[in-house]
Amino acid sequence: MKNYKIYNADCQVAIKKLPDNSVDCIITDPPYFIDGMGDDWNDEKLNKSASKGTVIGGLPVGMKFDRKQGENLQKFLEPLCGEFMRVLKPGGFCVVFSQGRLYHRTAIALDLAGFEVRDLLGWRYEGQAKAFSQNHFILKNKNMTEDEKQALIAELEGWKTPQLKPQIEPMVLAQKPREGTFVENYQKWGVGLVNTKETLDGMFPGTVMEVSKKTRANDFDEKIEHMTVKPVELISHLVRLLTREGQTVLDPFMGSGSHGVAALVNSRKFIGIEIEKKYFNISKKRLEGASK
């Protein structure tokens, strides 16, 4: 029997078909709601922008600040978090990836749905500096003399747009409220405790998880054609930390299927949903490979 089920669908619709209290854990990486990665995630548009040196609308990816982005993310997540509450077993964990600027909106959506927000987790990786110098704007300024321009450029040596080198991707660790004590809940539902024998670095498992971005494609011979592939090593760690063998992991924003591969290679079951046919097909192929 197949140990996974995947759907090429809108998760807001497809998740409604999953029974109450049927999923042991959710590990998911929703659209970021920055710069074209919203609920209208458009692969073609994004690839075009990315090929122009990761600049979207004249700004580097992730730079554009717009209050609506957070509001839209929260609005998008709120009904979904209600569904996460319904399908998870009591005591079940829900890990939702986010990014520094909009993390709070993700946490609020989970909180409002009734989850206990347990912790802030961070994936630590080697990031690339993206801050921009303002010299070209100064040089284009028609109201300044050449001397004034050169003086300001000298004064602003090293001072750039407010974007430090990204090195941490945050995740919300939320838990559906337990029934009774931790032990009573575990005896009834099999979830709610954390496997402290699981380790990435030989130490007691911590909230900051250091995994190289470079391992992203290594589980697979071909290049994975998705812009935000998560390393299987990172998701495997989360899977082993929060679930036991045979339990079911759900990812309603499956993308290229890394969370599914992590579930299967760790002898868990998997349910995945992905709206874009192209990504769904990539996931399908990877999951077939992982379940052999």
Ligand SMILES: C[S@@+](CC[C@H](N)C(=O)[O-])C[C@H]1O[C@@H](n2cnc3c(N)ncnc32)[C@H](O)[C@@H]1O
């Ligand atoms: C950040 S990516 C997930 C990447 C994934 N973690 C991986 O390792 O490949 C988010 C994915 O959600 C998909 N998506 C966006 N809206 C969706 C929806 N309403 N239902 C299902 N999938 C959706 C996008 O097409 C995209 O592939």
